[in-house]
Amino acid sequence: RHELSPHQGSGEQEIEASLRPRKLDDFVGQPRVREQLQLVLHGALGRGEQPDHVLFAGPPGLGKTSLAMILASELSASIRVTSGPALERPGDLAAMLSNLAPGDVLFIDEIHRMARPAEEMLYLAMEDYRVDVVVGKGPGATSIPLDIAPFTLVGATTRSGSLTGPLRDRFGFTAHMEFYDSSELSEVIRRSARILGVDLREDGAEEISRRCRGTPRIANRLLRRVRDYAEVRSDGAVTREVARAALEVYDVDELGLDRLDRAVLGALARFFNGGPVGISTLAVAVGEEQTTIEEVCEPYLVRVGMLARTPRGRVATAAAWRHLGLVPPEHAVG
Numbered sequence: 323r324h325e326l327s328p329h330q331g332s333g334e335q336e337i338e339a340s341l342r343p344r345k346l347d348d349f350v351g352q353p354r355v356r357e358q359l360q361l362v363l364h365g366a367l368g369r370g371e372q373p374d375h376v377l378f379a380g381p382p383g384l385g386k387t388s389l390a391m392i393l394a395s396e397l398s399a400s401i402r403v404t405s406g407p408a409l410e411r412p413g414d415l416a417a418m419l420s421n422l423a424p425g426d427v428l429f430i431d432e433i434h435r436m437a438r439p440a441e442e443m444l445y446l447a448m449e450d451y452r453v454d455v456v457v458g459k460g461p462g463a464t465s466i467p468l469d470i471a472p473f474t475l476v477g478a479t480t481r482s483g484s485l486t487g488p489l490r491d492r493f494g495f496t497a498h499m500e501f502y503d504s505s506e507l508s509e510v511i512r513r514s515a516r517i518l519g520v521d522l523r524e525d526g527a528e529e530i531s532r533r534c535r536g537t538p539r540i541a542n543r544l545l546r547r548v549r550d551y552a553e554v555r556s557d558g559a560v561t562r563e564v565a566r567a568a569l570e571v572y573d574v575d576e577l578g579l580d581r582l583d584r585a586v587l588g589a590l591a592r593f594f595n596g597g598p599v600g601i602s603t604l605a606v607a608v609g610e611e612q613t614t615i616e617e618v619c620e621p622y623l624v625r626v627g628m629l630a631r632t633p634r635g636r637v638a639t640a641a642a643w644r645h646l647g648l649v650p651p652e653h654a655v656g
């Protein structure tokens with residue numbers, strides 16, 4: 323995947339889990355989403371009702387899974403975790419739903435990738451806490467309605483646009499996750515450094531916060547890479563200078579763009595004269611999956627004003643040309 327190399331081993335995944343905020347108060351940033359969630363939770367808790375289904379939408383690594391877990395713990399409920407691609411057969415979902423205890427939270431990551439029959443089963447479950455289990459095949463098949471426990475579905479998606487209308491309508495609210503600003507990211511990094519026991523200096527935190535693509539998961543990963551560098555090549559202290567030297571080794575530039583980000587901009591400028599070019603052509607040119615470019619790369623490039631999406635395709639802005647050290651052509655926008 324398009325995140326910082328070298329690839330994470332299971333040890334690194336454990337570290338990531340240890341850095342996950344557990345309470346709403348530990349969760350940095352996203353003030354709007356936090357306020358909305360608090361209202362939904364306390365409203366339902368006050369009335370003794372099961373809270374509405376919630377959808378978290380936004381790029382990877384912004385805290386959707388963390389918020390789902392926090393939501394369950396604020397409700398003192400257990401959470402069952404699955405993902406869209408894992409729910410290929412409706413039977414898999416039926417089994418999951420019928421095993422829920424009253425009040426449970428069911429978390430479905432990448433919910434936009436769920437197969438259609440499972441999705442249709444989910445409609446009834448979300449609305450009426452029921453599933454229709456189909457027994458048998460062909461003309462003799464019968465469907466048996468089954469009551470399930472009241473639950474709250476939490477969905478996460480990197481593409482709210484590709485959710486079907488009927489599914490989207492069944493969520494009580496959709497929380498749109500935003501990229502984090504550098505002071506919020508510094509806070510994430512300082513918190514992680516405390517947990518990991520890293521000797522982090524203020525200017526080191528600041529440097530990492532400006533280079534992590536507005537994303538806490540990347541902030542934490544860069545912190546670990548910079549710590550390695552600090553321990554191996556220096557005295558262990560993470561200062562600005564050490565952070566800069568380490569991030570250079572990992573091909574992370576001053577804006578936090580990584581190799582794939584720069585490959586996309588470079589292809590746009592060099593092969594397509596700045597665009598517009600269709601996303602599938604662009605994906606072939608950089609040798610990466612279209613969905614990775616759309617869901618991981620583009621949101622940040624758009625946010626920093628390097629790339630524009632137009633009806634005729636993707637366009638590199640003048641800022642992108644300059645960032646690559648090239649002279650923007652007359653027609654370049656921005």
Ligand code: ADP
Pocket residue numbers: 338339341342343348349350351381382383384385386387388389478510538539540542
């Ligand atoms: P997503 O589900 O959106 O891909 P995660 O919830 O898995 O993102 O977050 C990835 C990691 O980033 C978590 O393990 C956590 O350490 C960190 N993280 C994300 N959001 C926050 C936040 N708001 N405050 C602190 N850490 C965060």
